[in-house]
Amino acid sequence: MTATDLPCLDQDLHTATAGVKATTLARLAAAGLPVPAGIVIPVDHPDECLPAAVAEILARCPAPHGLIARSSAVAEDGTTASFAGLYISRISPARPDALLDAVLAVRASAHHPTVTAYSQARGVIALPRMAVLVQPALRPACSGVLAADVTDSRCARWRIEALRGLAEPLVSGTQTGEIHTTGQGRRTAVRHTAQGIIQLPGTPEELEMPPGEWIRLDPGGSVRAKIQTSDAGVLHLHTPTELAKRPVLTAEARERLLAVAATAAATLNLQHIDVEWAIDPHGRLHLVQARPLTVPLTDHATASQAATDDDQVLHGIAAAPGRGTGPTVRTSGADIAGRVLICRALGPEAVPALLTGPAAVVATTGGELSHTAIITRELGIPCVTNVTTVLSALSPGAVVEVDGGAGTVRPALAVPAQRTAQDTGPLSATAVLTHALEQPAPDDGRAATLLWHDAGGPLPDVAAFGTGGPHPVGVLLVGDHPVTVPAGCRPIRLPGLGMLLWPQAAPPPPTEIAVLGPDQQILYRRTVPR
Known part of the structure; x- marks a missing residue:
């Protein structure tokens, strides 16, 4: 090549x-x-x-x-x-x-x-x-994430989280960044952070230096930082005292970032945008990622109303709206359905547990733009982050109420009935999307089953499915690969999904599809135009 x-x-x-x-x-x-x-x-x-x-x-x-x-x-x-x-x-x-x-x-x-x-x-x-x-x-002076609602070519409502050095600790939720937000009348509020460790990519020579050695951070060499350790190409540095006293993101840099984010949103035809950015030691701004903001920013109007002198109420950052009540549990490997998961930052390995339906999530670190917060918002799980004392304040099994819109965790008197499935009606007009066919085919009232198949692999024996059983079965070929349509089937294009191979003898497939969870609850339901 x-x-x-x-x-x-x-x-x-x-x-x-x-x-x-x-x-x-x-x-x-x-x-x-x-x-x-x-x-x-x-x-x-x-x-x-x-x-x-x-x-x-x-x-x-x-x-x-x-x-x-x-x-x-x-x-x-x-x-x-x-x-x-x-x-x-x-x-x-x-x-x-x-x-x-x-x-x-x-x-x-x-x-x-x-x-x-x-x-x-x-x-x-x-x-x-x-x-x-x-x-x-990049070896940034600071970096972070911006989430914004864009109106009339400007960021009308926004939130910025920033750290010195690399943003990885911020997005992973292991550190809480400096937070800049708009309020009523577009006034800007800034919540500073105590950042003990700065992460930066190192030169080959720096990566060979032992802990305790010093490196230069700025082009002039006037600011130095002491190495704590290094690993996988990244230096972990103690934050110099002279930097700890300064804001991470200046007002001037913030305005440049907001202007560039608005232009990026217009370029991508987005009204809600999520941007990862970095500013190098020379003050130059770099965009390193831009994508749609999948869930609107949390309305923090209720957060100010939640202030209280009750020392039993724990406060953090409102990360995913909603309320959930249940006994606390401290490991995502346990049965967390209907429980409140108390954790540090959540990695991707925790996602299957989150899909079982916890009542809420409370994290000791992280902000509203961390991966923990984004995923819980997308899954509809109330979440509060940066509750720094929660591990010592709550014993396992304590029953609490989590308000993800106000950023509070408070004792609850009793555990409510377990949250019901997200079902919004019967399956009589719905096709269920699945990776593998159950034998015998489930007779749960569904209109059809769609077998999800990657078109890059061998085609299943479509003739073995057809109309036998309590409902028709079709094969959904994802992607846009050419395929030979088997005898007895007809191809149907489903915009945004792929090609459906559907039995010719069956009635037309339903326009609604759903994904079922382990307890047959509906995790997701959508209409597919044709």
Whole structure:
């Protein structure tokens, strides 16, 4: 393969080959927005050619502070499902072996069972097709996330979370950033943070330094930081005293960020946008990701009303609206259905547990724009983050009420009846989407079953399904691959989903589909136009 097989962000990219993230950044770069350079390893780039691709990237991509291999899946950053934190991105030293390992890890994350479980819960088709975007690792003075509602070409309602150095601790929820928000009359409120550790990509020489050594942070070398440790191409530095006293994000930088975010939203035709950004030591702003904001920002009007002198009430950041009551549990590996999960930051491995229907989530760290908060909002689970004392204040099994809109956790007198399923009616007009057919076919009143099948694999024996049993069964082929229609079937295009192979002898398929949970509750229901 040649260099032309590895497109750059300054080219016209397509989602089917470059994934959503890379294609979106290429659109922003074409519009003149400040996007760092990057090279794409396409979806179908053969595994045996990856070592050559890695060598090509290292030759073309100067990387004094290493590289970052980032997920750019075909199913990512959608309007209803963000996949926030479910795919891997990894910083790597600029060495062939390290970068190859990082690329392979990113590709493998597309096949993780968590991705499938989340996809089903959100009612989307997650194609296991992953491009990898490789960029020089930025060494930012600060970075973070902005979420905004955009009206009349400006960010009318917004929230910014920022940290010194890399934003990874912020988005993973392990640290709570400095928070900037709008209030009534567009007044800006700032909540500062005590950031003990700064994470930065390091040079090869810095990564060899022992803990306790000093490195320079600014171009002039006037600010130095002491190394705590280093790992996987990243330095962990003690925050210098002179930086701890300053704001992370200045008012001037904030206004530039808001203006660029509004332009990005117009470029992508979005009214609600989620942007990851970084500002380098020279003050230059970089956009590193932009996607639709899947769930509106939490209305914090109730948060101010929730102030109370009751020392039994714990306060945090309102991360996902709604109220939930139940006994507390401290591990996502336990049975958490109907319970309040008390945790630190949640990783992607916790998503299957979240799909079982916890009453609420309370996290010790993180903000409203962390992955924990985004996923709980998408799944409709009340969530409060940054409740720093919750582990010591609440014993396991204590019954509490969590108000995710007000950011409070308070004792409750009793456990309510377990939350009912999200069912909004019978299945008599609904097709149930599934990965595997049950034998015998369930007789639960559903109108049909759709077998979800990746068109890249062998076609199931459609003739074995047909109209036998209590309801018809069709095969949904995801993607846009050519297929030979089997005898006895007719193809039906379902916009946004794929091709349905449907028995000719069966009545027309229903226009409503649903995804069922482990207890046959409806996790998601939508109408499919034809």
